[in-house]
Amino acid sequence: MCYQTTLLDLAHNKPLVIVLSGPSGVGKDSVLKAMQSRGLAFHFVVTSTDRKPRAGEVNGVDYNFISTEQFRRMIAKDRFIEYAEVYGDLKGVPKSQINDALASGKDVVLRLDVQGAARLRQLFPDSIQIFLVPENEEKWRDRFISRKTETAEMLQQRMNIAHEELQRVNEFDYVVVNCTDCLDITVNQIASIIEAEHLKVRSGS
Amino acid sequence: MCYQTTLLDLAHNKPLVIVLSGPSGVGKDSVLKAMQSRGLAFHFVVTSTDRKPRAGEVNGVDYNFISTEQFRRMIAKDRFIEYAEVYGDLKGVPKSQINDALASGKDVVLRLDVQGAARLRQLFPDSIQIFLVPENEEKWRDRFISRKTETAEMLQQRMNIAHEELQRVNEFDYVVVNCTDCLDITVNQIASIIEAEHLKVRSGS
Numbered sequence: 001m002c003y004q005t006t007l008l009d010l011a012h013n014k015p016l017v018i019v020l021s022g023p024s025g026v027g028k029d030s031v032l033k034a035m036q037s038r039g040l041a042f043h044f045v046v047t048s049t050d051r052k053p054r055a056g057e058v059n060g061v062d063y064n065f066i067s068t069e070q071f072r073r074m075i076a077k078d079r080f081i082e083y084a085e086v087y088g089d090l091k092g093v094p095k096s097q098i099n100d101a102l103a104s105g106k107d108v109v110l111r112l113d114v115q116g117a118a119r120l121r122q123l124f125p126d127s128i129q130i131f132l133v134p135e136n137e138e139k140w141r142d143r144f145i146s147r148k149t150e151t152a153e154m155l156q157q158r159m160n161i162a163h164e165e166l167q168r169v170n171e172f173d174y175v176v177v178n179c180t181d182c183l184d185i186t187v188n189q190i191a192s193i194i195e196a197e198h199l200k201v202r203s204g205s
Numbered sequence: 206m207c208y209q210t211t212l213l214d215l216a217h218n219k220p221l222v223i224v225l226s227g228p229s230g231v232g233k234d235s236v237l238k239a240m241q242s243r244g245l246a247f248h249f250v251v252t253s254t255d256r257k258p259r260a261g262e263v264n265g266v267d268y269n270f271i272s273t274e275q276f277r278r279m280i281a282k283d284r285f286i287e288y289a290e291v292y293g294d295l296k297g298v299p300k301s302q303i304n305d306a307l308a309s310g311k312d313v314v315l316r317l318d319v320q321g322a323a324r325l326r327q328l329f330p331d332s333i334q335i336f337l338v339p340e341n342e343e344k345w346r347d348r349f350i351s352r353k354t355e356t357a358e359m360l361q362q363r364m365n366i367a368h369e370e371l372q373r374v375n376e377f378d379y380v381v382v383n384c385t386d387c388l389d390i391t392v393n394q395i396a397s398i399i400e401a402e403h404l405k406v407r408s409g410s
Contacts, residue, residue, distance in 0.1 A: 131406065174404045189404055196401035199379045199394055201336070 016107045016197055017098065017124045018042070020190075021117035022132030023165035024158055025144045027178045028111045029062070031132060034183045035109065035190065043101035045110045048074070051089035063091075082112075082119040087158075091116075098124075107194065114165045117172070128197050130190060131172035135179050221312045221402055222303065222329045223247070225395075226322035227337030228370035229363055230349045232383045233316045234267070236337060239388045240314065240395065248306035250315045253279070256294035268296075287317075287324040292363075296321075303329075312399065319370040322377070333402050335395060336377035340384050 020028055036044060046060060050068040059065045066074075071090045074080060083092030093110060101108040112120060117129055134140035140162070144155055169175055176189045225233050241249060253269040255276045264270045271279075276295045279285060288297030298315060306313040317325060322334055339345035345367075349360055374380055381394045 169406060172406050174401065175406050176404055189400060192397035192400040193404060195394060195397040196379065199381055199398060201374060201377050201380050 013198060015102050015105055016194065017102070017120075017127040018107060018109045018194060018197075019117050019120055019127050019129045020109060020111045020132065021114055021129065021172065022178070023114065023134070023162040025140055025162050026132045026134050027143060027180065028132060030180075030183065031178055031186055031190070032109070032111050034187045038187060038191075040191065041106065042109045043097075043104070043106040045093055045097045045101070045108055047091055047093055047111065048080075049089055049091045051091075081123060082116050084113065084115055084119075086113060093120075114168050114171075118168075121171070128174070128193065129172045130174045130176055130193060131169050132176055132178045132186075133166065133169070135177050139180055218403060220307050220310055221399065222307070222325075222332040223312060223314045223399060223402075224322050224325055224332050224334045225314060225316050225337065226319055226334065226377065227383070228319065228339070228367040230345055230367050231337045231339050232348060232385065233337060235385075235388065236383055236391055236395070237314070237316050239392045243392060243396075245396065246311065247314045248302075248309070248311040250298055250302045250306070250313055252296055252298055252316065253285075254294055254296045256296075286328060287321050289318065289320055289324075291318060291320075298325075319373050319376075323373075326376070333379070333398065334377045335379045335381055335398060336374050337381055337383045337391075338371065338374070340382050344385055 020032060022028055032044065035042070046062075046064050048064040048066050048071065050066060050071045051063075053059065053062070053065055057063065057065075068090065071083075071092065074092065074094070075083060079094055079096070080092040081095045081098060083090060085091075091113070093112070093116070098108050098110070110120065120127055121129060134143075141159065144158060144162075174193050176186055176193075179186050225237060227233055237249065240247070251265060251267075251269050253271055253276065255271060255273040256268075258264065258267070258270055262268065262270075273295065276288075276297065279297070279299070280288060284299055284301070285297040286300045286303060288295060290296075296318070298317070298321070303313050303315070315325065325332055326334060339348075346364065349363060349367075379398050381391055381398075384391050
């Protein structure tokens with residue numbers, strides 16, 4: 001029998017808040033899905049949004065799709081850890097999701113835009129912030145194009161903003177390449193980061 | 206094809222100095238051997254000592270066994286990163302080993318006593334310091350007894366010192382339980398730590 005946990009009071013065995021971020025179009029959703037399909041024991045926070053579902057998106061899984069009116073009511077009641085208007089759509093992470101998960105002892109994984117990650121950092125300074133970067137320019141552009149939701153002009157505008165977001169990597173703790181053709185490596189690296197963070201010696205913990 | 210490394214200038218892809226430490230008798234050697242047998246691409250630093258080899262120990266693998274005279278000459282020539290007299294035996298890590306490995310781009314793994322780890326921290330403040338802890342008191346004591354190299358009095362003295370060393374965990378970056386019956390978990394955790402450290406965003410790197 002292995003007493004692997006016997007002495008781990010020394011390490012940080014409290015649940016962690018883990019942020020998956022990165023520039024627009026980097027593929028945060030596909031990484032999150034790959035983590036979920038691995039069956040890893042995390043609580044995945046579902047973001048609320050007032051935008052319409054894209055083809056294939058499932059309510060309560062990809063996002064909680066709510067009306068603009070509902071969203072505004074939650075803002076008024078201070079129910080969001082953070083919310084933002086992104087390209088005209090409201091997106092927000094309800095406080096209840098993070099606090100419930102932490103109370104149950106589970107790590108929490110959040111997918112956040114770069115600006116959302118910055119806000120969360122202020123609220124949870126101990127959160128582990130992982131920045132995903134695209135493996136190359138071509139695949140990144142392809143991902144934007146495949147959405148087929150915008151004009152050429154809008155696409156270029158989004159790409160420009162995304163390139164600016166890429167420069168904010170230094171605000172983050174870790175950088176991981178989102179490798180489309182080897183998503184297993186990407187997920188393994190994220191799993192290693194989370195495992196290592198649990199083994200960190202934290203003074204006062 | 207995967208361009209996993211394309212953008213990794215953002216992360217820390219310089220070689221790392223990784224210290225495996227922990228209290229006396231925790232089993233640093235067996236962890237190191239398990240890492241070696243995995244064939245992981247590290248440079249393992251071989252410590253020099255003037256003590257006699259124990260049964261089964263191989264010169265150049267377990268230690269470089271040199272004479273006390275040779276050891277003193279190397280001290281005089283400032284050839285050690287650190288050296289110490291431990292229980293009457295001289296032990297030291299030659300500078301050449303670390304610098305050669307780093308120059309070749311390889312991570313360096315060192316097994317160091319707690320006091321050696323403290324000295325190395327001063328010389329290499331960026332070194333990754335991993336503290337191994339025993340899985341429980343019984344297995345720890347058994348490990349001391351199995352060495353059969355000392356009297357009951359010496360054993361108790363060593364155990365007392367080892368318990369004091371255990372208190373120094375807060376000087377380290379990570380804590381890993383050395384699980385004798387599940388050494389794979391121990392090695393996996395160390396591998397995760399090293400992988401995560403390579404993915405860290407380091408300002409100025």
